[in-house]
Amino acid sequence: MSNNTVWHNTHVVKEQRAKLKNQKPCILWFTGLSGSGKSTLANALEAKLFELGFHTYLLDGDNVRHGLNVDLGFDDNARVENIRRVGEVAKLFVDSGTIIITAFISPFISDRAQVRSLVKEDEFIEIFVDTPLEVCESRDPKGLYKKARAGEIKNFTGIDSPYEKPLKSELHIVNDKTELNENIDKITDYLKTNGYIDVR
Template sequence: MTQTNNIVWHETTIKKEERQEKNGHRSAILWFTGLSGAGKSTLANALEQQLFNQGVRSYVLDGDNIRHGLNQGLGFSDDDRKENIRRIGEVAKLFVDAGTIVCTAFISPFKEDRKRVRELVEDGEFIEVYVRCSLEACEQRDPKGLYKKARAGEIPSFTGISSPYEEPDAPEITIDSDQQTVEESVETILTYLKGKNIL
């Protein structure tokens, strides 16, 4: 008998729908995926500022920040990347249950991992935002100097250089961050959320 056989799910007193009604908006995961330097964190935080200004309950889960705490013991091997995303997916699901719009900014290079998170929540609650940017543009930006280190062989398994990035097949939203301004990108996402009656 495994330990999990002794664990029973405890239903909460307050339901997700009640929280959403009180908040005045639905909850969802906005899953920002793309290469390092594509602008995921910048866009997620700019969007949250707008949501905050509008009185929407929201929160940003950022890849680097999460690795400082919850996932600090994980490296960047394929298995660790998968576990990183699995944990984030479970945390994001809790935010949805709490009636919050959660913006997650993670490279999340593997389709299978993103699909697994999508399956954790109800239809329409997982919104994949592909922050598309050419590798060349990301390398030129290189805000953290990671591409330079990867090219020098100092960082093994770096997405886009020595480790693959699997582009989304059918993301709900695609942002071309090397062509659109942050303001234009935020407006595109807000328009989508309003069109889906999330806001």
């Protein structure tokens, strides 16, 4: 960063934006293997919060790679940069007073910790979508596991690239048997109980 770059303070601040939206901004960070159900859960949660009248935005791993991160590959260094950029964007959404929902494999503990460090302690909620590899592979909605097993895709998380499970996530969703609505209720209840949303 250039020494000539100076942070510009704005007249309207995060607390004012959040008050206008009647919510406590935060990052809801869904992490888990490909096929674990992150995007399905994130979509359903956003629909639920929208129905309740809250301001959200959803960043999905594949969608971000069509624009912001179109120049990145899938080796370890590219994955780190992918999450770094997403974290900075998520931080801006928190500053706007928005509840930002993200669905990214984000396989490395250090990368998720880096995003957490960008915002206040209670503004990052890690949601571990814990689905066994064999279940994810049996779902294989995009045919990626099949290609990875055939050697057509390299550095695929869970096959030839590691996934580091969260050591202490705020929410742990076991997503191989439970119903979608049950999991959405669990997340929504967490947001209510901890003061992120006020549903009367």
